[in-house]
Amino acid sequence: MYVVRLLVLSSSSGMGPNIFRARLIYYFGSPFQLPEAIKDVPNLSRANIAQFARNSTNDPVDEIYGLIHLVTSPEEDRQHILGHTEGFDPTKPVDMSLYAAGAKAMNWNKRAKELDQKYPLVVFSKSYCPFSRRAKELLASYDLSPPPQVIEVDLRGAFSGRLFGSSFPGLITQHVPECHHPGKSIGGSDNLQALAANHSLKQILENAGISINLLGLSDALLTTPKSSAAAKRRFLHVPGTPGIWRIPGPTLSFLWSELRFFITPGLVNELVRGWNRPADIVDESLESFLTRRMHPVTARILGSALVHGIYATDARLLSVRAAFPKLWEMEEKGNGRLLWGLLTRSRQDRNEEKLKVEEDRQRYELGDVMPLLEGAAVFSFRDGMSSLPQALTRAIRQNPNVGIMTETEIESLQLNEEGFEITTKQTNPVRPSHVVSALPLPILHQLLPATHELPYLRTNPYSSVTSINLVFPGKRIWPRGFGYLVPRPQNDYAVDEAGILGVVFDSEALSGQDNLAPGEQITKVTVMMGGPHRNVDTRIPVVLAHLQYQLNRSKPFPEPLAVKVWENRHCIPTPMPGHLVRMERLQEALKGDLWQGRMEVIGAGVKGVSVGDCIESGRNVGLEW
Known part of the structure; x- marks a missing residue:
């Protein structure tokens, strides 16, 4: 037949x-x-x-x-x-x-x-x-x-x-x-x-x-194994002290670490303190949580450094439940003690976590990617993370049911009885039946008419980050490792501080991205600046002077072979305490009589700022349509 x-x-x-x-x-x-x-x-x-x-x-x-x-x-x-x-x-x-x-x-x-x-x-x-x-x-x-x-x-x-x-x-x-x-x-x-x-x-x-080989990116995938120096060696620079200190692993090695003076007080308090969460608290900042459970110095040094590396914001503003929900859950399971909640996880808890991971994998067409990521501490692509949206764009363009309008500025989003009307500066109005917005929430607020305002779109602030890529001649002018983070200074975010949030040793973390001639040696580094710091000076000589102090180098750095400065304005949202409740109310408004579930609001300002969080939000779009 x-x-x-x-x-x-x-x-x-x-x-x-x-x-x-x-x-x-x-x-x-x-x-x-x-x-x-x-x-x-x-x-x-x-x-x-x-x-x-x-x-x-x-x-x-x-x-x-x-x-x-x-x-x-x-x-x-x-x-x-x-x-x-x-x-x-x-x-x-x-x-x-x-x-x-x-x-x-x-x-x-x-x-x-x-x-x-x-x-x-x-x-x-x-x-x-x-x-x-x-x-x-x-x-x-x-x-x-x-x-x-x-x-x-x-x-x-x-x-x-x-x-x-x-x-x-x-x-x-x-x-x-x-x-x-x-x-x-x-x-x-x-x-x-x-x-x-x-x-x-x-x-x-x-x-x-x-x-x-989904999206055709498997061959371009770069991974850094958990056994590598980049995975095992991560550092902190404590403001006011030259040099960087290695962050100890989950062993007693912290007793010999230079950071023990910041870790030990928090660990001791965590062991002796019982349940101390006030009854009326449903959320709090990460700094408040770590101070309550551990110690103020632990919260300032370790907590703020972690937040600088992920959210580029002030740990005193960031919701612990939105950003680090596992900490909140472990406190409850351990009856107030984080370590007890971690150490007493039952076999059922571990099995449920494994089952959830497996269910999550089944929901995605992962192809042969997962074996490539086994044992990986860091991953990227040969041409950088921009390869991911570029590959997604190519895949979407192959679908005859999808049209992409680039370089198109939206002026307004109207909702009437017949559906939506999206007005742009470059084209005729677009009239879809359903809309998905991944815009920053304040931008979405500007597009909506006063009669159709949505709640809490302007509640959370956004951080601006300056990224500086530097390429130096020679090999390994930095310590071996992933890089280092910089906590909040003791005198708060003073004007005279360097304004550096963290530094990534790119040549160590992702050396596969280097396309070098035989015998050529370079060292690449990315400096992240701004966030809660005010009046950051991004002039390259000033930045190099700060790096020399933070790395405790006696000699100045060689002249960079290449420099690229990226100004990212209002790029990372800060979910403040109460964020989860506010987003629940936003979803209720979208499902109400006015919107009737015809628009979904997703993106970093709603569920999470990581690449995985944003992919998950996009994956779930339209499931109830």
């Missing part, structure tokens, strides 16, 4: 033999023309071809393997096979020896296994068919390895427009595209779309021995 759709060559037995002089079969874009022996068989009607395609009851494998063998054989073999049709009787079952050019000795079971291994996915398609194009675009978005064997069936002639106008006896469907994996049909375009929507397609492809 599979062969019929590929080899239909005539409209009826009454039509002349010369109608299809230019009939072609394409595979991988390389055409070959059917030999005259096949094209001019006088009785090659649709009914006879249907009979020709039926499987022989004596054949050990499905006849589809004969067809795949035919179209994937070398040119000379194809011509030889197609030339052995003398005496062919289309009214009788076809022997597989026809596909082997009369070679009775061919082991078709063995050949079928070879074809399954070499071509685990075969797609019969037409180059001009929109359904074929849609199916191929969907498969292309998975970036499969090996890629699908695409066989383009383009039949040209007077009857080409009516080729599949009526069904053939015994066939399930008469249209291309048709996708096959080892001996079985997956179906056509609609079937593929349905399987992709319910996440079954990934499993089917993997069961066929196909690796899924």
